[in-house]
Amino acid sequence: MKKHLLLSLVCVCSSLLSVFVYSRFAQPSRIVWNGQEGEVRYTGLVDKLFDDRSTHAFHSASPTNFIDAANVATPAVVNIRALLETGNNLWGKSALTGSSGSGVIMSPDGYIVTNHHVVERSTEIKVTLADKREYKAKLIGSDPNTDIALIKIEEQALPFIVFGNSDSLRVGEWVLAVGNPFNLESTVTAGIISAKGRNINILGGGASIESFIQTDAAVNPGNSGGALVNTAGELIGINTAIITESGSYEGYSFAVPSNLVQKILRDLREFGTIQRAFLGVGIEDLDSEKARDIGLPTAEGVYVTRVNAEGGASDAGLQIGDVIIGLNNTRLKRTPELQELVGRYRPGEQVTLEYWRKGQKYRTRVQLKDGNNSTEVAQVQGDELEDDLGMELRDLNKDERRKIRMAGALVSSVRRGSTVYSTNMQPGFLITSVNGNRVDNTAEAIEAIKSAYNSLVLDGYYEGEPDLYSYRFRKKD
Numbered sequence: 001m002k003k004h005l006l007l008s009l010v011c012v013c014s015s016l017l018s019v020f021v022y023s024r025f026a027q028p029s030r031i032v033w034n035g036q037e038g039e040v041r042y043t044g045l046v047d048k049l050f051d052d053r054s055t056h057a058f059h060s061a062s063p064t065n066f067i068d069a070a071n072v073a074t075p076a077v078v079n080i081r082a083l084l085e086t087g088n089n090l091w092g093k094s095a096l097t098g099s100s101g102s103g104v105i106m107s108p109d110g111y112i113v114t115n116h117h118v119v120e121r122s123t124e125i126k127v128t129l130a131d132k133r134e135y136k137a138k139l140i141g142s143d144p145n146t147d148i149a150l151i152k153i154e155e156q157a158l159p160f161i162v163f164g165n166s167d168s169l170r171v172g173e174w175v176l177a178v179g180n181p182f183n184l185e186s187t188v189t190a191g192i193i194s195a196k197g198r199n200i201n202i203l204g205g206g207a208s209i210e211s212f213i214q215t216d217a218a219v220n221p222g223n224s225g226g227a228l229v230n231t232a233g234e235l236i237g238i239n240t241a242i243i244t245e246s247g248s249y250e251g252y253s254f255a256v257p258s259n260l261v262q263k264i265l266r267d268l269r270e271f272g273t274i275q276r277a278f279l280g281v282g283i284e285d286l287d288s289e290k291a292r293d294i295g296l297p298t299a300e301g302v303y304v305t306r307v308n309a310e311g312g313a314s315d316a317g318l319q320i321g322d323v324i325i326g327l328n329n330t331r332l333k334r335t336p337e338l339q340e341l342v343g344r345y346r347p348g349e350q351v352t353l354e355y356w357r358k359g360q361k362y363r364t365r366v367q368l369k370d371g372n373n374s375t376e377v378a379q380v381q382g383d384e385l386e387d388d389l390g391m392e393l394r395d396l397n398k399d400e401r402r403k404i405r406m407a408g409a410l411v412s413s414v415r416r417g418s419t420v421y422s423t424n425m426q427p428g429f430l431i432t433s434v435n436g437n438r439v440d441n442t443a444e445a446i447e448a449i450k451s452a453y454n455s456l457v458l459d460g461y462y463e464g465e466p467d468l469y470s471y472r473f474r475k476k477d
Contacts, residue, residue, distance in 0.1 A: 280311015
């Protein structure tokens with residue numbers, strides 16, 4: 001009995017001694033979290049945890065700091081005020097109204113991207129930079145099918161945003177929306193990518209491309225044309241629309257993907273018009289019942305309902321009932337994704353399609369064509385104004401440019417009895433500006449004249465004459 005008591009006493013003393021030695025000499029356990037060290041906290045130490053709450057650094061999910069992205073994006077986002085001539089008022093004078101929105105500077109020499117609906121039918125466009133400087137802008141071109149427009153101000157060394165890759169975006173990724181909602185200057189809001197490839201049927205028309213990035217970043221009237229950027233400050237979308245029942249933000253905003261925006265801007269800068277390519281098919285989303293009938297394991301893909309004769313898809317052998325499941329190694333789930341990808345190409349370019357037919361997967365090359373089944377890139381013809389105004393334009397040739405040393409659009413013919421004929425304008429007149437906005441070629445001149453709502457002032461020169469000539473007239477209603 002004594003032996004058992006002695007053994008128990010020795011065990012108790014040994015345990016107490018071990019605890020004393022450990023607490024006296026052992027170092028507390030430590031972890032490294034986000035580059036910082038700290039003591040291990042256990043969930044059972046409730047009182048100790050709350051006692052330390054004033055000094056303990058808690059870490060939420062990264063990123064928690066949008067300062068760098070905001071600093072990059074904010075200086076390059078501008079306020080746009082577009083003046084619209086709405087016809088005559090009660091006193092017989094033309095009335096002006098205005099719309100406002102946002103824009104994003106894309107190059108240091110003043111090219112700015114915005115929404116088509118912000119500057120549509122505008123007679124004058126005013127741009128205010130983040131530093132309060134104001135400029136008049138000229139419209140380079142616009143595309144209602146994607147709701148993208150390109151304008152330009154005459155300035156150098158401007159802050160600008162670089163393009164990011166909208167294809168790399170993932171649902172749940174943090175983004176910032178930068179714009180001028182309700183004329184509040186340089187407003188930044190944060191949210192996440194809620195979905196990709198959204199079609200909300202707002203643009204209308206069979207040629208429209210709606211493959212929007214959906215976010216929950218707060219976007220309101222005035223944000224249109226503003227920037228959607230990632231946490232690196234790269235442009236990944238142009239904010240365009242919201243879904244709302246109240247007229248203001250309710251959690252659903254939509255942006256045109258930056259990869260599509262890039263293609264539109266290249267076309268407008270190079271040609272003054274959009275070089276639109278088509279597969280030459282009618283398409284619709286694939287449902288689960290149809291996928292089961294044709295043997296597809298999932299309802300992901302684009303079902304071909306029509307194949308246009310002499311179109312690119314017809315030449316490549318596609319048939320009604322095929323399911324397009326990939327383009328250039330990019331997996332396709334819905335029709336907006338296919339429309340966006342094809343919309344990045346020009347007529348004459350080729351893409352690789354993967355499609356499903358009768359239980360097997362096939363691969364083919366398709367040469368894209370325009371709406372007239374041509375593979376040629378559309379060029380400005382110069383006769384686009386003949387019917388309405390009675391004049392034709394052309395670009396200067398190399399010898400003329402060297403001799404005249406001016407840029408502009410040359411009037412090659414004037415139809416007798418036309419609107420332009422009544423101004424006494426003569427063939428050989430070189431148009432250098434339209435409504436005070438400089439034009440360097442035929443494409444720019446035609447676009448500027450078409451974009452003007454009613455009144456036109458064409459300034460320029462005749463070869464060998466130093467005086468500036470101005471011709472003022474009104475377009476036909």
